[in-house]
Amino acid sequence: MSDDLLKIDNLTVQFRGDAGWITAVDDVSLTLREGETLGIVGESGSGKSVTALSILRLHTAATTRHPTGRILYAGKDMLALTARQLRAVRGREIAMIFQDPMSSLNPVLTISDQISETLRLHQGLDAAASRQRAVELLELVRIPDAKRRVDEYPHRLSGGMRQRVMIAIAIACRPRLLIADEPTTALDVTIQAQILDLLRELQSSLGMSVILISHDMGVIAEFARRVVVMYAGRVVETAPVKDLFRQPVHPYTEGLLAAIPKLDVDVTRLPTIRGSIPDPAQAIQGCRYGPRCPVVLKQCLVEAPALLPAGPARFARCPPRVTPRVAPRVGAP
Amino acid sequence: MNNLAAPIAGVRDLVKIFPVKSDSGGAPLQLHAVNQVGFDISAGETLGLVGESGSGKSTIGRLLVGLIPPTRGHVELFGEAITGKDGARHLSNVRRRLQFVFQDPYGSLNPRMRVDDCIAEPLDIAGSVSRKERADRIIELLEIVGLPRSCGDRYPHEFSGGQRQRIGIARALALRPEFIVCDEPVSALDVSMQAQIVNLLLDLQEKFGLSYLFIAHDLAVVRSIARRVAVMYAGSIVEQGPRGDIYRAPKHPYTQALLDAVPRPDPERQRKPTLGGEIPSILNPLPGCAFAMRCPLATDRCRNERPMPREVGSAHLVACHLA
Numbered sequence: 001m002s003d004d005l006l007k008i009d010n011l012t013v014q015f016r017g018d019a020g021w022i023t024a025v026d027d028v029s030l031t032l033r034e035g036e037t038l039g040i041v042g043e044s045g046s047g048k049s050v051t052a053l054s055i056l057r058l059h060t061a062a063t064t065r066h067p068t069g070r071i072l073y074a075g076k077d078m079l080a081l082t083a084r085q086l087r088a089v090r091g092r093e094i095a096m097i098f099q100d101p102m103s104s105l106n107p108v109l110t111i112s113d114q115i116s117e118t119l120r121l122h123q124g125l126d127a128a129a130s131r132q133r134a135v136e137l138l139e140l141v142r143i144p145d146a147k148r149r150v151d152e153y154p155h156r157l158s159g160g161m162r163q164r165v166m167i168a169i170a171i172a173c174r175p176r177l178l179i180a181d182e183p184t185t186a187l188d189v190t191i192q193a194q195i196l197d198l199l200r201e202l203q204s205s206l207g208m209s210v211i212l213i214s215h216d217m218g219v220i221a222e223f224a225r226r227v228v229v230m231y232a233g234r235v236v237e238t239a240p241v242k243d244l245f246r247q248p249v250h251p252y253t254e255g256l257l258a259a260i261p262k263l264d265v266d267v268t269r270l271p272t273i274r275g276s277i278p279d280p281a282q283a284i285q286g287c288r289y290g291p292r293c294p295v296v297l298k299q300c301l302v303e304a305p306a307l308l309p310a311g312p313a314r315f316a317r318c319p320p321r322v323t324p325r326v327a328p329r330v331g332a333p
Numbered sequence: 334m335n336n337l338a339a340p341i342a343g344v345r346d347l348v349k350i351f352p353v354k355s356d357s358g359g360a361p362l363q364l365h366a367v368n369q370v371g372f373d374i375s376a377g378e379t380l381g382l383v384g385e386s387g388s389g390k391s392t393i394g395r396l397l398v399g400l401i402p403p404t405r406g407h408v409e410l411f412g413e414a415i416t417g418k419d420g421a422r423h424l425s426n427v428r429r430r431l432q433f434v435f436q437d438p439y440g441s442l443n444p445r446m447r448v449d450d451c452i453a454e455p456l457d458i459a460g461s462v463s464r465k466e467r468a469d470r471i472i473e474l475l476e477i478v479g480l481p482r483s484c485g486d487r488y489p490h491e492f493s494g495g496q497r498q499r500i501g502i503a504r505a506l507a508l509r510p511e512f513i514v515c516d517e518p519v520s521a522l523d524v525s526m527q528a529q530i531v532n533l534l535l536d537l538q539e540k541f542g543l544s545y546l547f548i549a550h551d552l553a554v555v556r557s558i559a560r561r562v563a564v565m566y567a568g569s570i571v572e573q574g575p576r577g578d579i580y581r582a583p584k585h586p587y588t589q590a591l592l593d594a595v596p597r598p599d600p601e602r603q604r605k606p607t608l609g610g611e612i613p614s615i616l617n618p619l620p621g622c623a624f625a626m627r628c629p630l631a632t633d634r635c636r637n638e639r640p641m642p643r644e645v646g647s648a649h650l651v652a653c654h655l656a
Contacts, residue, residue, distance in 0.1 A: 043523035044494075158611055188385035188550070193594040193607040215523065218596030222604065241600045259528040260598055261553035266576065269535065270528040270557055276493040277523060 004072075005177060005209050006032040006055070011069030013050050013059070021065065022281050024050045026233040028069075029307070032177070032209055039224025039241065040213045043256075045277050046230035048213045052179050056090050057081075074176070092122045095170035099182035101162035105154040111138070111165055112150045118172045137168040141198060160191035167198065174206055181213045196223060217260055221245055226313075229253050232278050232288035235307060239314040249316040252289045287317070339412065340373040341512050341544045342397060347371065347406035349392050353616065362616045366392040368568035368623075369406075371642070374512070379538065379545040381559025381576075383552055385591075387612055388565040390548045394514045397546060398431050399424045410512070429459065432505040436517035438497035442489040448500055449485035455507040474503040477540075478533060495526030502533065512544045519554060531557050552595055556580055561648075564588045567623035568615050570642065574649030584645055584656040587624045622653070630655055 013025035025047040032038050042048045053059055055071055055078060071078040073094065081089070098104050106114060115137055116130035125133060131150070138146035141164040154162055163183060170178055180199065184192035196219065203210050212223050220227055220241070227244050229237040229252065237250040248254040258271040275292040278284055286301040287293065293300065297319060310316040349367040367389045374380045384390045395401045397408060399415050408416045411430060413423035435441040442451050449471045456462050456470060472482055478499040489497055498518060505513055515534065519527040535558060537543055549555050555562055556576060563573035564585065572585040583589045590608040610627040613619075622640050625631040634654055642650040 043525060160611060188612070189552075189591060190385065190594045190608045191611065192596075193604065194609070196596070197607050216596065217524070217598040221598045221600045222596040222602070245598060245600050256524055257598060259525050261527070261531070261551070261557040263553040263556060263580070263592070263595055263597060266580075267557060269532050272528040272532060273525040276495055276526065279493075 003033055004031045005034045005036075005074060006030075006211075007070075007072040008051070008055075009070045009072075011051065011054060011071060012067050013047070013054050014065050014067060015059075016063040017281055019281070024233055024280055025054070028230075028233075028235050030228050030235065030238065032211060034176075035207060035209055037203065037210045037212065037223060037225045039220040039227040040211060040230060041215065041217060041220045041227060042230035043215055043277055045232060045280055047233040048230050049181050051230075052096070052181055052211060052213055055179065056094055056096060057086060058096075091118050091175075092173045093175055094177045094179065095173070095175040096179040096181065097163070097166045097170050097183050099185045101159065101166045101186075102154065104166055105162060107154055110151050110153055111157075114165070115150075115169050115172055118169055122173045133172070134168075137172055138165070140171070140202070141165070141168045143168075158191075159187055160194065163187065163195055164198070167195075167202070171202055171206060171208075175208060177209045177211070178203070179211045179213070182215065183212070184219060185215070192219070199223070217245075217257060229256075232284075233280065234288055234304075234317060235315075236289065236318070237310070237314075237316045238307075239311070243311065243314060249310045249314065250289075250318045251293050251295050255292075255294070339376065340409070341376050341378075341411060342374040342546070343407075343409040344373075344393075344397065345371045345407040347393070347396060347408065348404045349389075349396055349401070350404045365568050365615045365618050367396065367403075368615075368618070370565075370568075370570050372563055372570065372573060374544050374546060376511075376544055377538070377542045378561065379547050379559040381555035381562040382546060382548045382565060383550065383555045383562060384565030385550060385612060387567070387615065389568040389615075390550075390565050391516055393565075394433070394516045394546060394548050398433055398514055399428075400433075429508050430511045432508070432510040432513045434498075434501055434505050434513055434515045434518045436520050438494060438501045438521070439489070441501055442497060442504075444489055446488075447485065448487055448489065448492075451489065451500060452485075452503045452507060455504060459508055470507065474506055477506060477537070478503045493526070494522050495529055498522065498526075498530050499533065502530075502537070506537070506541075509541070510543070512546075514546045514548070516548045517550065518547075520549065520551065527554065534558060552580075552592065564591070567613055567618070569623060569652060570650075571624065571653070572649075572651045573642075574646065578646055578649045584649070584651040585624075585653050586628050586630055586655075590627075 008028060008030050011025060011028045014021040014023050028051055040048045066079055112131050112134045115134035119125045119130040119133055135146050135150050138150055143149050143161060143164050184195050214220050224241050227239060227241050228235055231252050237253050248257055255273040259273055261270060273292055278288060287304050290296050290300045305317050305319045307315045307317045347367055347370045351364040351366055352361040353364045355362050382390045396403050403416055407414060411427045413427055414420060415424040452474050453467050453471055456467055471485055475482055475484055480499050519530050547559050560576050562576050562579045563570045566587050572588045583592060593605040608627055613623055613626055621636040621638060625635040640652045640654045642652045645651050645656055
């Protein structure tokens, strides 16, 4: 479709391991429309961050390969761009913010220097103009006393303020797409709420599309309009946010939602998902979730189910079943 | 679970100040990590200690088991004062009855030790177990925490985060403690693993009548394990009481704001307006209520006079002039 800003088709990402190539992302397809907010949710090793980093080709080229797949951004084939073409997209059209602002900011440069870098590179502003613009950007992300703060070093700022600086850098060139990879995970909950509010505000005032990556179902529910659930390198389910939370289709989504500790009710025991997240270096035949699935079928352990339509605007990688679904087992380790 | 009434742990007017070098090279600053805190934990009970970063919750855990000495105040364990004149002697009397479970199972297990040796190390240090007893106890402990026997001759790095936390718990149980301080024991784990470990801790409590101080930043995790909850802010307990009171009818404006700020897995929910500002510096704190700067209801009295905990319901204490 022509109004897809981003379209990922059958992407596979592999990293060089001690004993051959390890598949971190396996046959992932997703689309993002202009102005949309897409949430990608999953636990460790689900491949959510790896997928996002592949969009901007931020993996080390020598140890990464993409044996299958295509990433189309605004008609550009991202995996085929030259280094020069890639630089024109990174930071200008697609910007990214990460979990840990301290490791993304340079500790020996002032805030002004770091924001100016992007402005000079992409917009050709001179020193005075870029400093002026840096102050405006800090005001836009609600950093109090921006005129003074712009000359400080990152270590003088709190975690929340640093993430605001990262956001200021990300929006400096008014990108069309912002990829936020666990942007609030390192922050306290009251600060997280402030940052989510800020992102939402900026998204509507700047008209950006946003991909929000998170392990936190609460953050996803609050922020995303459409959700992709990933497990062990694969997309297991995709759905509009309300449908996903009202009625998850994939047993993994169902199990995960049930296992979240409840803030608004007392429970005696939380339902659990048995077993552990699989080691990506270990090959699993059939469905990756099969060994943990409470409603696994014989066929699931032989052949991985395809991502099939599962309702209006929904897809799930789980075979349609005749038997009614049972609740995830309670208490089993 | 005998002796239900007698507290296993009791803390009164606890203060911990860390001296910190000043940026400008002047006199050292005083970091008030814990500021006049008091609570009790009864036998077989879990107290949940919840707060954001820098609230002092982990410092309290370390003070409570004698890992660091307090600046002022009293700590009593199993009826013996571990602070004051005979504190050190009393602490060594009760030390075997206490254990600690840490957030990071990676960091708390020796990577070069086999799992069976990790688990049995407390027995080895305590001494006087035969080889047979040691081997039997290892098998028993693995079973208690839900790990297969075959795990014993492997190394910690071969396990997932959740399984490593099981190993950490097995090790903590080796000397049959009565009281365990759990400092963010599930924070590093994925949701599907968190629920397993929370349930394991609940099962162990039932089976062995353990008492826990459960320290965490995640309010929902705390609700799922603790019957009584204390909320910390900038070194003070601002509210403590039964779980139902704290979550259903919080009285302190900070507890209310904190609960409002947590995103729920419910796309229909509209979050209330966000609390502004940030956690204040605990270096040389101002007089008055630490929350006053961010509190929507703060008055002059709040800014000048520190509120002390007051009972507002049965065993429900709130440190707020307005509650």
